[in-house]
């Protein structure tokens with residue numbers, strides 16, 4: 095049964111749905127599981143106390159296992175806040191007011207490195223945004239180029255030329271796939287009414303030729319010229335002026351921005367780029383709403399802006415709504431999503447849970463955000479203290495004026511001289527020193543401090559009483575390219591872990607900073623994300639202590655005949671069943687369960703550990719933050735492996751060695767356990783759980799074993815990695831044996 099939370103009006107712009115049955119199942123599960131976990135904690139404490147007195151077994155393995163269980167229970171507990179009140183939403187864009195009453199939107203697209211982010215892909219994102227179904231004169235598209243690459247600028251000029259044909263074509267025929275590359279590579283976008291139209295056929299053919307020419311040109315440019323990011327250049331701002339700009343605008347405005355870069359200056363990665371865009375755009379279009387996009391996330395649903403406005407323009411929500419978040423979705427997901435690249439759980443489950451409280455996290459891309467929510471403006475008073483405002487926002491008078499002014503594309507309408515003057519000012523706003531001694535990145539704009547700038551900025555907005563909305567239209571609003579190999583997955587995972595841990599360890603840690611500023615459940619949601627990397631503690635312990643204990647004849651779990659055994663069984667089985675139910679409810683296949691468990695283990699052992707270590711070292715001043723953009727170049731061989739669901743182990747040995755060692759050691763320990771059981775039948779009672787755990791790890795790690803021993807292709811695990819793993823295994827064994835002896 096679904097319960098609709100009705101809006102007061104009879105023709106609401108949107109509806110919110112709450113599924114009662116899910117709510118009941120989730121809450122019952124939480125109740126019983128909590129009881130089971132409490133019983134297990136009681137079991138551990140009492141058995142440790144007994145051991146402490148009797149001293150008939152070493153204490154350390156028991157203590158370590160207890161630590162791992164506590165960490166997991168802590169994370170589990172925080173995680174349940176997502177299941178408390180999940181909601182979904184529907185929007186009715188056809189009920190929006192007339193076009194002339196819709197607010198303007200500035201689209202922000204970021205690119206950082208043409209070697210990892212091919213310019214043709216970036217241009218497709220730009221063009222798709224220009225083709226959104228929204229009044230053209232109210233749409234401005236900004237591209238931030240952190241590489242300061244002339245090729246990107248030139249490609250953009252070409253993109254404008256192509257867009258002048260493409261946008262009218264899309265509007266004329268109601269094209270649904272507004273990203274040209276996607277349109278010409280998939281044939282699904284055939285509007286029945288159009289198929290037979292001769293005119294359409296001819297126009298489409300012409301568009302296809304034009305696109306081919308455009309694509310060739312851009313690809314040639316990116317191959318021929320040097321495309322290395324320039325780390326030392328002054329600010330470049332180019333408003334791509336269309337002849338029609340001074341009369342009726344027929345095309346969205348297109349602006350290229352490359353902020354100033356100097357080697358000695360901290361640039362704060364993407365957050366820095368976005369803040370520069372915020373300032374530059376404020377002098378040009380200053381739209382009250384922003385659409386944030388990563389350079390690989392093209393617009394796939396032309397109505398996303400209108401869908402978002404259903405929330406932003408609702409008088410009941412409007413004043414407190416900071417952003418509407420669309421889930422990240424990807425065009426290159428494999429049927430076997432072995433790396434869990436689609437982040438299914440986050441976008442199809444967790445965000446719905448947060449939406450039922452105060453709204454989902456800002457997710458870096460695919461959000462329609464109210465500009466004002468980033469400014470935290472001091473109220474417009476009779477006598478604004480200009481000095482104070484400047485200390486906050488920097489020295490530009492023009493920028494400060496824009497803060498208190500509603501949208502007006504003044505720059506565009508005014509005289510040529512004034513236009514040039516304003517353009518000069520935008521360069522000042524995009525310069526390195528503009529932010530010195532201001533509150534940018536601290537209290538204003540996107541926040542710096544963490545490399546997961548979206549997560550960190552989001553906490554601050556929710557703590558300032560802003561709310562957000564999660565919206566998932568049936569046709570995905572945006573499509574990006576997901577990671578398709580282990581190397582990218584783990585590098586990205588390490589960056590995320592580092593960013594999340596930075597927040598967890600700071601004074602903005604959600605459990606300290608959150609509870610007094612937002613609902614407790616919302617701060618638990620944030621806390622779960624921030625502390626997620628600490629799962630490495632549990633996973634490392636669970637991957638080593640049970641097998642080391644098995645080899646040293648230490649029993650750390652209750653016997654099968656012990657009633658506590660049943661509680662362990664309950665927790666294991668029920669949490670997996672709940673996971674499967676959750677997967678099923680999002681429409682994914684049951685295979686997903688296996689993939690997600692495996693990726694959780696792999697990331698726990700590697701990314702979470704290295705990310706946490708990075709964050710701790712940063713805190714101690716031993717390391718600097720870094721942001722390696724995720725690779726978006728398509729490699730055919732790699733894609734093939736990914737589509738077939740075969741792991742590609744071409745990655746650094748720092749990731750592979752621990753994985754190979756732990757999987758092999760667990761496999762060996764499992765064999766030893768079985769031998770012990772075969773020779774002493776009564777032993778099975780005592781070591782069942784331990785043996786089962788080693789089996790489970792070896793089973794989950796099967797692809798690793800296969801990669802080491804059976805595969806011959808390029809994606810296998812190289813022999814030298816296996817050798818290092820052997821050395822590391824010997825180390826774990828000898829050190830571990832010592833450790834579990836006490």
Ligand SMILES: O=c1ccn([C@@H]2O[C@H](COP(=O)(O)OP(=O)(O)O[C@H]3O[C@H](CO)[C@@H](O)[C@H](O)[C@H]3O)[C@@H](O)[C@H]2O)c(=O)[nH]1
Pocket residue numbers: 204205206207211238240362363364367387388389390457458459545546547548586589590593721722723724725
């Ligand atoms: O110095 C930088 C680094 C990155 N980027 C851009 O940031 C975006 C995201 O980078 P990407 O390499 O794609 O990282 P992902 O890990 O795939 O991104 C996820 O995680 C990031 C935070 O770690 C968020 O910013 C993203 O929106 C979110 O999609 C891309 O458009 C980059 O061009 C910059 O503009 N400047």
Ligand SMILES: [Mn+2]
Pocket residue numbers: 388390574724
């Ligand atoms: Mn990305």
